[in-house]
Amino acid sequence: MKAIFKEHEGEGMEMKEVPEPTNPGPDEVIVKVKRVSICGTDVHIYNWDEWAASRIKPPIIVGHEFAGEIVEKGEAVQGLEVGDYVAAESHIYCGHCYQCRTGRAHVCQNLKILGVDVDGAFAEYIKIPARILWRVSPEIDPNYASVMEPFGNAIHTVTVEDLTGRTVLITGAGPIGIMAIQVAKVEGASLVIVSEVKDYRIELAKRNGADVVINPMEKDLIKEVKKLTSGEGVDAFFEMSGNADAFRQGLESLTPGGMASVLGVFHGDSVCFDINNLLTFKGIRMYGITGRRIFETWRIADQLLKSKRVDMSKVVTHVLPFEEWRKGMDLMRKGQSGKVVLEVS
Ligand SMILES: [Zn+2]
Numbered sequence: 386m387k388a389i390f391k392e393h394e395g396e397g398m399e400m401k402e403v404p405e406p407t408n409p410g411p412d413e414v415i416v417k418v419k420r421v422s423i424c425g426t427d428v429h430i431y432n433w434d435e436w437a438a439s440r441i442k443p444p445i446i447v448g449h450e451f452a453g454e455i456v457e458k459g460e461a462v463q464g465l466e467v468g469d470y471v472a473a474e475s476h477i478y479c480g481h482c483y484q485c486r487t488g489r490a491h492v493c494q495n496l497k498i499l500g501v502d503v504d505g506a507f508a509e510y511i512k513i514p515a516r517i518l519w520r521v522s523p524e525i526d527p528n529y530a531s532v533m534e535p536f537g538n539a540i541h542t543v544t545v546e547d548l549t550g551r552t553v554l555i556t557g558a559g560p561i562g563i564m565a566i567q568v569a570k571v572e573g574a575s576l577v578i579v580s581e582v583k584d585y586r587i588e589l590a591k592r593n594g595a596d597v598v599i600n601p602m603e604k605d606l607i608k609e610v611k612k613l614t615s616g617e618g619v620d621a622f623f624e625m626s627g628n629a630d631a632f633r634q635g636l637e638s639l640t641p642g643g644m645a646s647v648l649g650v651f652h653g654d655s656v657c658f659d660i661n662n663l664l665t666f667k668g669i670r671m672y673g674i675t676g677r678r679i680f681e682t683w684r685i686a687d688q689l690l691k692s693k694r695v696d697m698s699k700v701v702t703h704v705l706p707f708e709e710w711r712k713g714m715d716l717m718r719k720g721q722s723g724k725v726v727l728e729v730s
């Protein structure tokens with residue numbers, strides 16, 4: 386079968402022929418992959434940045450966002466059948482550590498990530514533990530089922546607290562940022578302001594329903610947010626850029642007693658900010674967001690896509706044949722896309 390492979394350390398990836406997976410273990414299934422989508426994580430692995438160099442052990446099949454159909458299952462697998470239409474939680478949680486046993490499997494102590502720690506989904510078939518699969522509603526287009534995993538990140542970030550009638554600032558309009566705009570609107574936010582520097586992404590943010598998009602290189606973000614919120618600042622701040630200035634500006638833009646959810650991943654090991662004035666004395670609540678609440682956010686993602694309350698056609702900007710994965714990777718590397726989906730079968 387064809388698979389996209391990280392063969393060696395250093396920049397790049399290759400598509401090559403590898404043997405199909407066979408003999409699922411008692412708790413495993415084999416899925417025929419229909420669609421995959423390219424994540425920022427895959428770009429990091431392609432570029433071989435500091436994070437990738439410290440984490441990835443080639444050779445490995447990359448990719449973790451996919452949708453497909455079960456073609457074989459182990460004898461102990463329950464609740465799933467051959468022919469089921471599925472997507473997968475990329476976090477392979479252990480199921481027995483303290484976190485897993487107390488409803489926090491997304492921060493499992495023995496976490497393995499698909500396409501990072503074990504062979505991933507950029508292949509025609511994948512063999513994986515059945516427990517990480519989500520059965521997708523049949524009404525959902527496979528192109529959109531493929532992006533349910535990052536969509537779950539957006540839902541996790543935005544739904545930590547009630548947003549009804551609240552004003553919101555989102556920093557960063559990458560794929561998850563633009564999904565977050567739509568989720569915030571569905572959740573009842575009264576105003577969604579987005580901060581973004583790239584022209585392509587400014588347009589994407591507008592198309593996904595942002596009320597105001599501000600380029601912080603051209604305008605003073607904090608002043609503009611204050612102006613738009615009668616001098617109060619926003620009630621909720623969602624950090625999705627991984628940019629230290631955006632993080633600090635977001636906290637400055639927040640109203641005292643407001644809340645911040647931080648999904649962005651920052652380069653280097655520390656970001657300095659004024660804890661006294663931006664956190665403690667401001668009395669804000671700050672949440673670190675990683676992964677998805679398993680499987681609560683999956684259920685929400687499924688229902689929002691099935692009902693079309695979230696329009697994923699505004700997020701998936703490119704659908705390409707599997708063989709044209711390099712073109713997709715280039716678009717992602719340049720920030721000239723929303724989600725890029727590849728048609729595997
Ligand atoms: Zn991802």
Ligand SMILES: [Zn+2]
Pocket residue numbers: 478479480481482483484485490493494495496
């Ligand atoms: Zn665990």
